[in-house]
Amino acid sequence: MFHKILKVIVPLSLLLLQACSDNSDISSTEQENTNAGTTESSKTYFTDEGYEIGQCQPVFYGLKIFVPEENAFYICANNNRWIKVRVNDDYEEPASSSSTWVEEFPVDSVHIIIDTLPYSSSSAVCDLYWNSDYDDYIYAYPNDKANNDSASHRLADGGVFLNILQGGSYSVRFQKGSDTIAPELSLYHYSTYTTTIQAQDSIDYWYFPINAENLKSSDFYKTRLHNKDCSFYKEPTKGFLFEGSGKYSSHFNINLIVIGKYMGTSDKASETTLAETIKARMNEALNNGGVFVDKITVLHAHEHELHGQMFPEDSAYVLPYGRVFANYSLLEKWNGHENALNLMLGYYIDRPNILGFAPRFGGHLDASIPNYSYVVLGTHNRVTGKPTAQSSNDIAETAVHEAGHFLGLRHTSSSKNDMEGDLDKSNVEDGLEDTPYCAKVNTSENIDNCPDRRNIIFPYSSDKTERTYSGEQVEQIRKNLTLMVH
Template sequence: MKNFCKNLWILGILCTLWACFFTSCSESVDADGHPILPPDSSRPIVHKLYPNDLAKNDSAAVNLARGIALVVHPGASYSLSFDIDTTQPAPELQLFRTYDLKNSKNQVGTVRVRTLSPTIVGNRYVYSFVCEENKMSIWFTTLGVDGEYYKGNVENISFQGLGSYSDHFSINLIVVGSMVNTLDGKNIDELSSFMLKLFREKYYGVTIDTLYVRYAQNHPTLGAYYPADQPWVAGVSSEDLFVSELTGWPEEGLSNALNIVLVHSIGENDVMGFSRLFSGVLGAGNESSVVIGEYVKKSSNEFELLSSDIIAMTAVHETGHFFGLRHTSTTRRDLNQTMTLSDGTPVVVGDFSNIEDGLTDTPFCEYILKSGLYKQGESPEGHARERGTYLAKSSIYSCPDLDNIMFPVTVDELDDASFTKQQMEIIRSSLMIFPH
């Protein structure tokens, strides 16, 4: 049996953001007479960089001068760099904090937070800064020379982040609604013990202190909304796919844990679990959870009960996305990510340069892309793990990255799937950037 992970990306923070400019950003100069160059308001901000992603991100590079989004975290140190274009003067990098506008759906305002001149290291411009926000934030960029957008080429872009938080974390397994034993007969306590053991084995480069189990019906303020005798279907039982209000459990040790929400099933056919790529938040926050199903909904509207191994490995895989890992081999769905603008127009945000994850120790399987896996039409941002039988088993077994946890097609028989050294470095760096 083969299981699939497809891109459903549901990145709420960046969804349908238009660059709108008010307060100081509506002025052409600041109080010191320095030119302010806000993001180009005639175009939507659709491309982003998140720390330590080694994919090419060519679309972000091309749009850096007129505005992209950076994901930043409190107290973390960052450097944004790219190759020098010797035909153009060195540009300044301006960074803008974003904020929601009252009574303006899908629009944000911006306030400039700093202007940076580059340091030249070898043949690259390097812009270094420390984030002084009090929570995860989205900053917009511009590159300029004398108040005009930079006209040079931006190539081989890199966005590196370094945090000082602990490389330990705990897991809060939140059980929502009615549950039965898994296909192989494990109850919740047995499943949670198995899951903790598996996480500690697979996440060998960091420390998982413990795994808590909490039941939604026992939440001190929200319990009445989650009856224990009714199956909870993510995306159907409530609009919030991530059941975000249950994150940040108000109890010592749990408020900053990784939230894994176990539901009866997920409302879309063949989807076993989902997470936001580089979620950025441990504890409370919108879309800050990994969601997994005990059952998977089939196209026939029947529900297939899953084994403890599939449930736990789905959680391990989706948590890899949570900490910033891409698939080792890109699917068509990965490249067809879209967002919808405020006027209803879909815009492709998938970067076709990101066919590979950029890591040198994760082989790439060209067959996955050529096969047409997830060749369906445009899909919104997010990462979901899907169960299906679309590809020839013999061809899948020829893929060199088959035994990697982030391979988009997981084969049940391969229980020894693992992360590589470079993948664990990304996981650890992300963990130390996330406040906890």
């Protein structure tokens, strides 16, 4: 018999509410302005290592100069500004050259850090503008390929909150219309002005590199898209895409944190066996796609240095559903096991048929800022009456699904629950080319024939015979992982 078991996440809005209200150092945020240090347009430019690359003038727009000694390209952008694009040591210069450099050197093809150099065009500092026509906030998360039509629409005057982690290299882009004058993108941290970025031109879209290496905090940054005189950009903005990649490893560790008494599995697996099953299943799902779990460590909540006494080892721990009001965050930091993906394991989740939950976006691995960043799993499931033990394989399957969410994956098709939690009603699926979409998931129709029902990130547990994330899912995980401190 087909059992439809929900695996849901805490509504996105709940997470965001917390993420936004939890910042305690708003007032101490320093202003940054990467426009500082402008130079005369006629001045020739010398690179970091002292190579003279001359002036960036209209006649040189699109010119690329490769400086092997610095593992970097210098590109003359259409605002008289040299952009430095650093590439990996093993990067080989392409044989052909093209003026559409963004396509030739896509930010995700190699690990690239974009440094902005002083440039000549001056830019006004525009006031942060709150459009009272909008009473809701639109958020964007790196490497999310869903439609995000609302983000496209709001980029200018409504503003979109971009989730930016310190140290990463990001970009925002959208399709060009008939406009020929490059807009500017200003980012604000709460009421503090942060930076203005000039649009880079390519054939099809306006492109804004965002260098977060020197940002003071990982947080949400609000956009304002405008012209040089600060008037709002009026052209239609379509095809919004927010991407990012960082410098951190694509290998990571997992902590399996057993809370309370370990209640066992239906196949009598020990904690260690369950942990190894989860690790093996994760690595199988990642399918040699460039992301690897190196180590899994079993930790016991009652042995936690600071909060152990709150979680006695001799009583089963029923897991509260939801993160904000639970005690899980007390168990996020473990000396010697920092910056790993924390899986909180208890008896059962106190909501029928919920096998696990995790933040879909906005998670991180940084133990220094505990902030509801973990996956919660039960060894048992309870509908009514006595809880039922699950097998170690089923628990591992749920761990793989929830870890996928934690690392940024949407459900292949959005469930009713997802749609209620997402303010952007265009996000009916994950936007990935290699995962099919099933409209029935959002209705009460039978989902047995959904083409994506075999994918690990299908919202319901059904015949998930695909053992691996899809290629694009792994790539999305990889990019997000490189943004997370670990």
